[in-house]
Amino acid sequence: MYLKVESLEKRYGHLVPVSGLSFSLGQGELLGLLGPSGCGKTTTLRMISGLIHATSGKIIVGGHDVTHLPTYRRNMGVMFQSYALFPHMTIAENVAFGLEMRKLSKADIAQRVSSALSMVRLPALGNRKPLQLSGGQQQRVALARALVIEPDILLLDEPLSNLDAKLRDEMRNEIREIQQRLRMTTVFVTHDQTEAMAICDRIVVMNRGKLEQIGTPHEIYERPSTPMVADFVGRINRIRCRWRDDGAIAFGHTAIGAVSTGPAGSEVLVMVRPHRIELRSAGAKAGRAEGENTIPGTVRQVTYIGDSLQYAVESEGEKIMVEQATTSAGDTYKPGDAVTLNWRARDTLTFAAEADV
């Protein structure tokens, strides 16, 4: 493993923004630090870069303990949320700054600056000042400045949050593409699960200063280890029920089937993603697959949001959200329609009720 973080902790008096955090990533891996604001992900990133000193724990890069090294000796490329370009320097001077600190020759610097600017597709803007550039261009300069020093690790702090939605997707892919090409070990902090899912090899979900789950995007999404993770990485229905003695879950007059089981009579938190539920007319006798849940309900509300339709369905006194892709056939239901909710048992996520906080 190239970067190892062991039992990392940060304290400010009674405040503990990060505690007991351990994870590691291999050379060339892109790791996402995902979590709601205040979860300690940025603090973690700043501890890795050295801008904040860890209260305890270790940070190891390529076998060397860098926990107590000052930032300027760590050789990490950091891209800040606000880009932090030096406003009094030109673009070329900004990119050259880190190379000057490394005492490279003038010719060497010029050559490396121009190739870095070409890499981020801004070869002609070297003489402009940062404020004359658009947000997306500033972003690319910041990336070039962080990469030109050939850092051991690239640290990205919410790099896309200041861009508009369209540009964000484009930059996201560009960052991923460059990272792959350079095989750059990268830590990427974000609060946007789509972003994290899209480009990360693995994701660390953090909550209240602690690691909640670490895994590939698929693992995180399909097999969240806590309700918090399940909730954070996508929309989800939550229903509080009890286990029956037959291994199913009691839901009003009917039952919900799941893959896992629990002790009869104990409380269980059931979570189902809205787009994994299919709506059918109450009377329809469509082929019902084995292990599929079918729950009757009544449509209460329909919301059209372009690429999908959102239904609020009442069933056994609970409100269950259902999402269906809009198709040209457009077989939509209206409020008041009696329907059945159908989903596969393996899409039923169950958690011990105590885990729900």
Added chain:
Amino acid sequence: MNDLTRRNALRLAAAGLAMPWVTKAQAQERKITLAAYTGMFEDLYKKTVVEPFMKANPSIKVNYVGMPTSAQNLGTLRAQKASPQVDVCIMDVTVAKAGANESLYKTVTTEQLPVMKQLTPSALIEGAPGPAVTFDMIVLMYAPQKFQDAPTSWKELWNAKHKNRIAIDAPPNLLGLGLTLIANKMAGGGDYRQSVAKGIELLGDLAPLVQTWEPKPDCYAAVTNGAVDLSIGYNARTQISSKQTPDRIAAVIPEQGSVAQINTINLVNGSSQTEAALQFMSYALSQEAQSTFTEAAYYSPTNPNASISADARQRTAATPEKIAKMIDVDWIAVAKIRDAITEQWRRNVISRS
């Protein structure tokens, strides 16, 4: 007496008839403004001259305006030349003379001010718009605690043991100018109107001993609060401080003599209250006012009829032996060479400290 009451009665009757029109006019008619020094001078002058005058002349109100220096007094007169707000001013004779050339005053005559006939001849100064109202002189100030015996000579200033313990107000301050004349006489420099070079040279030797050429807040405080042991100042002002704190400050007129400082009382040109102003000036120069002010402030009277107690006579510059020691100075002539002296001080005196 009978006559007076009858006149008063008549006036009262007339006033009663003309009441609505006259009262205001009359109130304005009887108010004059006096511009003179602020501080101790103001306190004592109000108490011993202005208030007794108003008591004796209830129909005249005297408004005292305090001026930090004579020059500022003149500045005010200049600024108000178009419509003067001041009726009478008391200021240094050299400053008064400067204003006279700009016709800021009405020169008073013995016909207007008969009391001038009583004054000592030196109180009527050629070219000055009004008669002298106080005489004073420059003295050597010292801190008695630091001296076994009181100094008797200006030479004490040159005594090296006082290094850094001397404060002197350098020219253009009049004290520094006066000291230049004294030093010139000590050095045998001859007529100061020709040259003060020898005096300047002598002062240059004194320069390394001097702590400050511009004591703040003033030279009297510098001695009283112990910042320096020796200084030069005006006699009257020093005597008042000395009376309050005799162990901290005392004055001596050294054996080589000293130079005088004269304040004149002047009538402002354009005063709307000439008659009341003259009435006040007359009182200020009278035997009575001259006596009480001298007793309180230790300025020498210009009216020789003033009766002065032995103590006050001792403290003022008016004792015969002191007058005998005076260096005769034509202040008008000195004013003309003031810039030149100031320049020489900068080049040859202050630069050596």
Added chain:
Amino acid sequence: MKDSAAVDQSNSSRRAAGVVFGLLLPILIVNIIAFVVPVLNLAAMSFRSATAIGSLDEALTLSTWQSLLGDTFYWSILWRTVWMGALITAVTLLLSYPLALFVSRRSGWVKTVLVVACISPLLISAVVRTYGWMVILGNQGFLPALIRASGFTPPRLINNEFGVLVGMTEILMPYMILSLLSGFGRLDPILDQAAETLGARPLTVLRRIVLPLSLPGILLGCLLCFVLAVSSFITPKMLAGGRVSLLATEIYDQAIVTLNWPLAACLSVFILFVFGAALLAYGQLSKIVD
């Protein structure tokens, strides 16, 4: 219909201009009465002359200007004034910069308290503060006594250029700190951190990032302090002991003691040129900085 709209528009814009002029009028009148007229008066006074004993001549003349510009003494005063002004400004900047930087990096109530502490000396009159320095530095003062107690002979700390330098520096520091703080707008701590991640040591960060970015504040503070240093006369008068002639103290002497108003007016106009030069330099330098 279209026409009447156009008329309406021009009417309303004329009305807006009228309102603007109306709002400007009071300050315009105050400025003319309180600034323009006195300055013109001053200029006019400089073309008169005074007799040896201080009386004013009515006639207009260039003689006062001639004697001023022809006298090396006044040129030496000008030189000393500019030199002292620059020295005071430099020392003030040197002492204020770290303080201002420290304050600007705090936040919340700590910052408020520090800012108030930095500018609170302004609540006390400069005269009183100068007297304070006389007590501390004076012959019998605290500091010389301390030096004497440790067995040395104290040098003269007051009544010379050093005293003026100390007093003026302390008087001007609040102005410098305020200007620096207001000029630190572009100084975001994140830029220091960015430089650090790129390998810059703390001193390099100061030299390459913090200093260049705070130049606007430095220039503003220097201009303000230089102008204030050159024009102040109370503190120099009290702390110079008559040893340091500056333009402002000379104007005071000429106007108040010697009564040579024309010469005082000439010197005042002269000092206006110094200010003009300082402003010009400021303008040029700010352009370069931007």
